[in-house]
Amino acid sequence: MSALNRLSNWLFDLTFAPMAGLPxxxxxxxxxxxxxxxxxxxxxxxxxxxxxxxxRDEIKARMLAMKLFKDNLGVTLSAQGGVIWSSFKIxxxxxxxxxxxxxPMVPLLAQLAGRYQFAPxxxxxxxxxxxALSDAFAEKEQHGEAEVALEASDGVEVLDRWRSGDSxxxxxxxxxxxxxxxxxxxxxxxxxxxxxxxxxxxGSIPAxxxxxxxxxxxxxxxNTLMLPWEPAPPADAPVRSIEVxxxxxxxxxxxxxxPILGNWIVYFLIVSILFALLFKPLFNVRI
Numbered sequence: 001m002s003a004l005n006r007l008s009n010w011l012f013d014l015t016f017a018p019m020a021g022l023p024x025x026x027x028x029x030x031x032x033x034x035x036x037x038x039x040x041x042x043x044x045x046x047x048x049x050x051x052x053x054x055x056r057d058e059i060k061a062r063m064l065a066m067k068l069f070k071d072n073l074g075v076t077l078s079a080q081g082g083v084i085w086s087s088f089k090i091x092x093x094x095x096x097x098x099x100x101x102x103x104p105m106v107p108l109l110a111q112l113a114g115r116y117q118f119a120p121x122x123x124x125x126x127x128x129x130x131x132a133l134s135d136a137f138a139e140k141e142q143h144g145e146a147e148v149a150l151e152a153s154d155g156v157e158v159l160d161r162w163r164s165g166d167s168x169x170x171x172x173x174x175x176x177x178x179x180x181x182x183x184x185x186x187x188x189x190x191x192x193x194x195x196x197x198x199x200x201x202x203g204s205i206p207a208x209x210x211x212x213x214x215x216x217x218x219x220x221x222x223n224t225l226m227l228p229w230e231p232a233p234p235a236d237a238p239v240r241s242i243e244v245x246x247x248x249x250x251x252x253x254x255x256x257x258x259p260i261l262g263n264w265i266v267y268f269l270i271v272s273i274l275f276a277l278l279f280k281p282l283f284n285v286r287i
Contacts, residue, residue: 004107005228012111012208024203024255028116028264029271035108036272037279039101044285046097053286055093058086094287109265110226114208116264119252120198121176126159127246129172129195131186132214137238138168140189146238151185154178156197168240176246181205188238195242196230202252211248214241 019027062079069075121127129150133141140146148170152158155178162171174184179200186193195213198205210229215237233239254262261267280287 008107008111008228009208012115016115024116024252024264025267028112028255028268031112032268032271033275035268036275039272040276040279040285041283042101043097043287044283046100048093049286052090052093055086055089056286059083062086106226107228110228111208112264112268114210114229116252116255118209118211118247119202119250120179120200120205120209121244121246121250122201123176123179123199125199125246126173126175127244129174129184130241130243130245131170131172132240132243133168133170133188134236134238134240135168137188142167146189147187148189148238149187150174151187152197153183153185155180155199156182156184179204181207184242184244186239186242191238193233193237193239193242194230195244197244198247209247212241212243214243 015031016027019030022030059082062082065079066076066083069079131148131150133148137146137148141148150158150161150172152174155176157175157177159173159175161173163169164171174197176182176197176199180198182197182199184195184197186195196210198207198209208229210227212227213230213232214227215232215235233241252264255264255267256262261270
């Protein structure tokens with residue numbers, strides 16, 4: 001998974017580099033338009049176009065029959081049943097290409113979230129850093145056989161530390177004193193693990209923002225796939241995850257000052273679908 005994440009990060013860094021100076025609505029608009037057209041072509045070449053076209057033609061014929069023979073109840077009911085059946089066939093024929101499209105869409109949406117969903121920690125803000133330890137290391141640490149500590153680069157001050165009710169979790173409070181990309185270092189025994197801490201105004205950090213790094217699963221999804229921007233600790237590491245609560249709640253402004261429509265994922269869906277529909281006649285795609 002780490003190799004896939006490195007490739008995904010490299011491709012998106014390369015893609016976003018020429019658009020670094022654009023406002024979010026423009027850069028996301030370009031990405032959404034391209035993805036919409038690419039997904040349209042993927043749908044065309046992974047679906048049974050001839051059968052979809054045949055079902056569409058059947059619907060048109062039966063709609064015409066209902067119009068021409070509207071006084072004939074038998075013909076009308078038969079045509080309505082045919083429309084429902086042909087629509088159901090189109091739905092079934094659309095499932096395989098949709099499943100294929102979901103494979104690249106999961107890492108794609110994760111990459112976009114890092115750039116349009118999260119914002120840096122504001123300068124001067126105080127945030128909590130939660131470190132989840134492995135069961136074995138947490139037991140050693142509680143018995144004084146191992147130590148865990150948090151260090152921060154210049155510009156970030158570590159204020160205090162405490163334990164939660166869960167003995168496997170250790171918390172620190174940190175204050176972001178200076179804008180920039182800072183580094184938090186967790187020392188667990190003789191091993192070290194780093195987490196990036198972006199500080200500044202929204203849009204001031206030209207990189208994806210990750211609120212958390214982790215090496216375990218949540219539900220059916222691998223968190224290393226959903227949070228690909230920083231290397232996750234190895235599976236046998238004493239640290240399971242490092243989370244900056246301030247980054248989880250520091251939400252980037254909407255790409256447009258329009259309620260709901262300005263949300264990055266709604267904007268992405270609208271633009272990508274719009275461009276897919278615009279290019280559908282050009283590429284002769286039956287949907």
